[in-house]
Amino acid sequence: MKALTSTDFHFPGQKSVYHGKVRDVYDIDGDLLVMIATDRISAFDVILPKGIPFKGQILNQIAAKMLDSTSDICPNWKLATPDPMVTVGLRCEGFRVEMIIRGILTGSAWRAYEEGCRELCGVRLPDGMRENERFPEPIITPTTKADEGHDMNISREEIISTGLVSAEDYAVMEEYTRKLFARGQEIAARRGLILVDTKYEFGKRDGKVYLIDEIHTPDSSRYFYADGYEERFAKGEPQRQLSKEFVRQWLIEHDFMNEPGQTMPEITDDYANSVSDRYIELYEHITGEKFEKGGESVDLSSRIEKNISDYLLKR
Numbered sequence: 001m002k003a004l005t006s007t008d009f010h011f012p013g014q015k016s017v018y019h020g021k022v023r024d025v026y027d028i029d030g031d032l033l034v035m036i037a038t039d040r041i042s043a044f045d046v047i048l049p050k051g052i053p054f055k056g057q058i059l060n061q062i063a064a065k066m067l068d069s070t071s072d073i074c075p076n077w078k079l080a081t082p083d084p085m086v087t088v089g090l091r092c093e094g095f096r097v098e099m100i101i102r103g104i105l106t107g108s109a110w111r112a113y114e115e116g117c118r119e120l121c122g123v124r125l126p127d128g129m130r131e132n133e134r135f136p137e138p139i140i141t142p143t144t145k146a147d148e149g150h151d152m153n154i155s156r157e158e159i160i161s162t163g164l165v166s167a168e169d170y171a172v173m174e175e176y177t178r179k180l181f182a183r184g185q186e187i188a189a190r191r192g193l194i195l196v197d198t199k200y201e202f203g204k205r206d207g208k209v210y211l212i213d214e215i216h217t218p219d220s221s222r223y224f225y226a227d228g229y230e231e232r233f234a235k236g237e238p239q240r241q242l243s244k245e246f247v248r249q250w251l252i253e254h255d256f257m258n259e260p261g262q263t264m265p266e267i268t269d270d271y272a273n274s275v276s277d278r279y280i281e282l283y284e285h286i287t288g289e290k291f292e293k294g295g296e297s298v299d300l301s302s303r304i305e306k307n308i309s310d311y312l313l314k315r
Contacts (some may be wrong), residue, residue: 001052002051002053002300003039003050003051003055003272004038004039004051004056004085005038005039005040005051006019006024006038006274007024007036007038007301009026009304009305009307009308011028011034011308011312012028012029012309012312013028013029013312014026014027015027015028015029015030017062020042020179021040021042021045021047021141022036022037022038022041022042022047022056022059022219022262023036023037023038024036024038024304026308027091027107027216028153028312030091031090031091031291032079032088032089032091032172032315033077033089033090033091033092033164034086034088034308035058035086035087035088035089035213035302036046036056036085036086037055037057037060037063037085037087037214038056038085038175038263039052039053039054039055039056039057039084040055041055041219041244041247041275042253043244043247043248044248044256044257044258045250046262046264048209048247048267049264049267050267050269050272051272052272052275052276052277052279053272053273053276054280054291054293054294055274055275055276055279056085057084057085057293058217058218058279058280058282058283059214059217059218059219059279060081060084060085060086060087060177060214060288061081061283061287062086062216062217062218062283062286063213063214063215063216063217064078064081064087065287066184066187066214066215066217066227067211067215068182069183069187069216069314070180070184070211073176073179073180073183073279074176074179074180074209074210074211075090075208075209075210075211076089076209076210076211076212077092077203077211077212077213078087080311081313082307082308082310083303083304083307083308084294085294085300085304086304086307086308088213088308088311090205090210092203092204092205092210092212093204093205094145094200094201094202094212095164095165095166095169095173095202095203095204096144096145096164096202097142097144097154097164097173097198098142098143098144098161098199099140099146099153099173099174099177099199099200099201099202100137100140100141100142100143100197100198100199100200101138101139101140101141101177101178101181101197101198101199101200102138102139102141102196102197103131103134103135103138103142103185103194103195103196103197104132104135104183104196104197104224105125105129105130105131105132105134105135105223106131106132106193106196106197106239107197107222108195110131110132110142113125114131116193120139120141120153121140121141121142121143121153121154121155121156122155122156122157122158123139123140123141123155123184125130125273130233130236131230131236132224132229132233132239133233135209138178138181138186139142140174140177140178140211141153142154142155142156142159145165154194156170156171156174165178169204169209171212172209173200173202173209173287176200176202176209176211177200178212180199180215181199181287183200184198184215184216184221187216187286188247188286189222189226190288191285191286191287191288192225192226192227192285193223193224193225193226193242193285193286194223194224194225194226194229195221195223196221196222196223196230196241196243197221198215198216198220198221198222199220200213201213201214212271214267214312215217217244218243218244218282219244220240222240222241222243222244222245223241223242223244223282223286224239224240224241225239225240225241228240232301233241234277235248235265236260242278242281242282242285243282246278248270249303251265
C-alpha cells in the first residue's frame with residue numbers, strides 16, 4: 001500500500017509552504033490555506049520513519065465531518081475539501097497555544113499523577129484517583145505550541161500574563177473548548193465510544209476567534225470503547241481504545257520516548273499496515289460509515305496537485 005510522506009507543490013498565488021509534523025500547509029495569496037494531510041505519523045514530538053497508508057485521508061475526512069458538525073458552536077476555517085487528503089480554508093493568525101481538554105485521567109496526565117503530580121497546568125487534581133477514572137468535570141490543560149521539540153504545559157494565568165493570548169480571547173477559547181468537547185462526547189456516545197481527551201487550536205481573523213486545524217481525529221484525540229469501560233475500570237484493566245496512544249505504547253515497549261541516547265525501533269511494513277487498520281477502524285466507528293480507500297492505483301501526489309489546482313482556478 002502506498003503512503004504519501006512529502007509534498008513539493010507550486011500553486012498559483014502561493015506565498016509560502018510550511019511542512020509540519022503531519023501536515024503540509026500552503027499559503028495562497030495570504031488569504032487561504034491549503035492543508036494537505038500526509039501519511040506521516042508522529043509520536044513523542046518526532047516523525048516516525050515510515051508513513052501509514054490512508055492515514056492522511058482518514059484524518060482529513062474525520063476532521064472535515066467534525067468541523068461541519070460543530071459549525072453551529074463556533075466559526076471554523078474550513079471552506080472545502082477538494083481532495084480526500086486536502087482541506088482548503090481561511091488563513092487565520094494562530095494562537096501559540098493548544099487547548100487540551102480531558103474528561104478522564106489517562107495517558108501523560110496519568111503518568112504525571114502516578115509520579116505524585118497533583119496540579120496540572122494550574123488545575124488542582126483530586127487525591128486518590130485511579131488510572132482511567134473520570135474527572136468530576138472535564139479539565140483544560142493547555143500547552144504552548146512548539147514548531148520543534150516538546151510542547152510545554154502552561155496555565156491559564158501564565159498564558160494571559162505573558163501575553164500569549166489576551167484575557168478576552170482566552171475566555172472565548174475556553175468557552176468554545178468546553179462546548180466542542182461536549183459535542184464531541186455526544187457524537188462519540190452515539191457510536192459506542194467515549195471521547196476521553198482531545199485538543200483544539202484557535203486563530204483570529206478580522207477580530208474574530210476561529211477554530212482551526214483538525215478536530216476529533218485519532219491524532220488529536222483519544223477514544224475508549226464505551227462497552228466494558230466500567231467493568232475494566234473496576235478491575236483495574238487497560239481500556240480498549242482507538243487513538244494514537246497505542247503507537248506511543250508500542251514505542252515505550254521498544255524503549256523509545258525520544259529521550260537522549262534512545263534509538264527509534266524499526267517500523268516494518270506489517271506494523272505500518274496494522275496501524276493503518278486501526279485508523280480505519282476508528283474512522284468507521286466514529287463516522288458510522290464504511291471507509292472508502294482512495295488512491296490505491298493512482299499517483300497520490302499527482303491527484304492531489306490536480307484537485308487543488310482545479311479548485312483554486314474555480315474560486
